[in-house]
Amino acid sequence: MSEKCLLDVQDITMKFGGLCAVNKFKLQLKKGELVGLIGPNGAGKTTVFNMLTGVYRPTSGDILFQNESLLGLKPFDINSLGLARTFQNIRLFKSLSVLDNVLVASHRKTAYGLMDSILVTDTRCELEDKARADAIELLKIFNMENLIDEQAGSLSYGKQRCLEIVRALATKPQILFLDEPAAGMNSTEKVTLMKIIDSIRDKFDLTILLIEHDMKLVMGICERIVVLDHGVIISQGAPQDIQNDPKVIEAYLGASVLEAHS
Amino acid sequence: MKQLIKANLIPVGIIILFGILTPVFESALDAYVQTIFIYCLINVVLSVSLNLVNGFTGQFSIGHAGFMAVGAYASAYVTMTYPSYLGGVMGAGGAEGILLQIQFFINVLLGGFVAAFAGWAVGLPSLKLKGDYLAIVTLGFGEIIRVILLNTEAVGGARGMYGIPKIANFFWVSSWAFICILVVWRLVRSTHGRGFLSVREDEIAAESVGINTTQFKTKAFVISSFFAGIAGGLFAHYLAYLNPSSFTFMKSFDVVVMVVLGGMGSITGSVISAVIITVLPEALRPLQELTQIDFRMVIYSLALVVLMLTRPQGLMGTKEISDYLKFFKKRGSSNV
Numbered sequence A: 001m002s003e004k005c006l007l008d009v010q011d012i013t014m015k016f017g018g019l020c021a022v023n024k025f026k027l028q029l030k031k032g033e034l035v036g037l038i039g040p041n042g043a044g045k046t047t048v049f050n051m052l053t054g055v056y057r058p059t060s061g062d063i064l065f066q067n068e069s070l071l072g073l074k075p076f077d078i079n080s081l082g083l084a085r086t087f088q089n090i091r092l093f094k095s096l097s098v099l100d101n102v103l104v105a106s107h108r109k110t111a112y113g114l115m116d117s118i119l120v121t122d123t124r125c126e127l128e129d130k131a132r133a134d135a136i137e138l139l140k141i142f143n144m145e146n147l148i149d150e151q152a153g154s155l156s157y158g159k160q161r162c163l164e165i166v167r168a169l170a171t172k173p174q175i176l177f178l179d180e181p182a183a184g185m186n187s188t189e190k191v192t193l194m195k196i197i198d199s200i201r202d203k204f205d206l207t208i209l210l211i212e213h214d215m216k217l218v219m220g221i222c223e224r225i226v227v228l229d230h231g232v233i234i235s236q237g238a239p240q241d242i243q244n245d246p247k248v249i250e251a252y253l254g255a256s257v258l259e260a261h262s
Numbered sequence B: 001m002k003q004l005i006k007a008n009l010i011p012v013g014i015i016i017l018f019g020i021l022t023p024v025f026e027s028a029l030d031a032y033v034q035t036i037f038i039y040c041l042i043n044v045v046l047s048v049s050l051n052l053v054n055g056f057t058g059q060f061s062i063g064h065a066g067f068m069a070v071g072a073y074a075s076a077y078v079t080m081t082y083p084s085y086l087g088g089v090m091g092a093g094g095a096e097g098i099l100l101q102i103q104f105f106i107n108v109l110l111g112g113f114v115a116a117f118a119g120w121a122v123g124l125p126s127l128k129l130k131g132d133y134l135a136i137v138t139l140g141f142g143e144i145i146r147v148i149l150l151n152t153e154a155v156g157g158a159r160g161m162y163g164i165p166k167i168a169n170f171f172w173v174s175s176w177a178f179i180c181i182l183v184v185w186r187l188v189r190s191t192h193g194r195g196f197l198s199v200r201e202d203e204i205a206a207e208s209v210g211i212n213t214t215q216f217k218t219k220a221f222v223i224s225s226f227f228a229g230i231a232g233g234l235f236a237h238y239l240a241y242l243n244p245s246s247f248t249f250m251k252s253f254d255v256v257v258m259v260v261l262g263g264m265g266s267i268t269g270s271v272i273s274a275v276i277i278t279v280l281p282e283a284l285r286p287l288q289e290l291t292q293i294d295f296r297m298v299i300y301s302l303a304l305v306v307l308m309l310t311r312p313q314g315l316m317g318t319k320e321i322s323d324y325l326k327f328f329k330k331r332g333s334s335n336v
């Protein structure tokens, strides 16, 4: 294993009763990489994320982050190690303000005590001011700094997805898992979002694993793509190779298309 | 230091004002009105503190009376067993009277801490589990405490505890109510409070951004139990008499109704509904005596049904009085 390998996923399998949602998934993420995880509906992409972030415990296999196993850790422990995520079915704190959504995520940096809260000490005020400034700085990435007092649930679909990314960034992660961040956006929004994702990787020195349905969209920014179908990796490599891989085309378009061609 | 002083100057001033107003309160109002006033304030402590768990953290506790009982009996027991450990003598004025007041403060605080410990012991195991175990466990806890008290001779058993010095007056009760409101108010606007709120909003998302949900739930529950204990201590030293039957499930239910009626997640709502629910049965007393029916339960059920139909979020929803003031003034103070 090379030294730069940040995350080493070793043959993780997830079974739900009789259903094998993910079978022996493996992946190595190097620092600074942007990798796409694609596959048709129900392929097991989200399940992979849930295993990586501690929501599910894999039935078998191991996940090493900086050579330490993540198995058995709680989601909040995994987050504090530097892995953050967004959700496919948006999970914002809907009735809180946009700013508060981001501030919740920066609570580890805003570590003043209960007594500081109750007495409103100077420590509290300083840390609050700093957290607030940092949060606004992050919101600026998506031009959302003028929306800080809006209720998160009242934002447009696209903005909610952006807020989820900001919230994840506020935990100061090393690896970011994005689950279909462009879902529900129109095509111009999608393209802009992909550019922003590419730029935050450089800005925050991130490693990103990106789930996306639309193959074309990830082609432009991912160095590497992993294709999942029925819980199994059917192909991986550079975008151009993936695009022309018959197995991938088959998985996406269905076997009948290929048969019709031949 | 600067912020600390700036933020706490007015609260300290308000507490001093309570002290100055006490003689006025005691001489100007008749005893009956005074009693109702004091009960209102004790119920404010109970409902605001329960709101921290049920409203702000989104858990469901229905055993607040149990923690109140713990605080009441613990503080009263210390007062009765060690009547003057600071050197004061019952009924003494002047310097010794002040010692007794300090001692009373310590005993009530002690009751709060014992209740907080009970909250920790009960809360931690049940809050670790996903689902509504807290409701079942707190319900059980309230009943167990009552049965234990009923069978403990050292605190009077079924006869109850008599002759507790009546030291809780307007000053103490209003100061504690004020402190409870202030603490919960500031807490929910701090990083801890945002943690509580995030647990209520979405536990999975909260954990994904590093919130240890069990820890935050327990924290809220312990603070809430602490204030329930304080309310108990004030109650014991005002009524001057304790009996396990004061802490039945009905009492817990009263507090839950106050929180729901006022609005889960609104301190203002909890204060308003605590006052309404304390005053209403008293206002209806003549009617009750006339008709020989306990109208309190009728009113409760009616109020709840009407409210759930017309305003399911409670009187205030999650809004505070400051939100309305802000609306008028067009500027808000976000920090305190």
Ligand SMILES: Nc1ncnc2c1ncn2[C@@H]1O[C@H](COP(=O)(O)OP(=O)(O)OP(=O)(O)O)[C@@H](O)[C@H]1O
Pocket: A016, A019, A021, A039, A040, A041, A042, A043, A044, A045, A046, A047, A048, A088
């Ligand atoms: N908690 C669960 N219990 C049972 N089955 C599950 C569970 N979670 C996922 N599955 C099943 O596992 C399979 C993979 O689901 P998953 O959500 O990972 O797919 P996906 O690739 O993210 O699909 P999509 O593109 O629609 O988001 C599906 O068949 C799904 O029904």
Ligand SMILES: [Mg+2]
Pocket: A045, A046, A047, A088
């Ligand atoms: Mg999915």
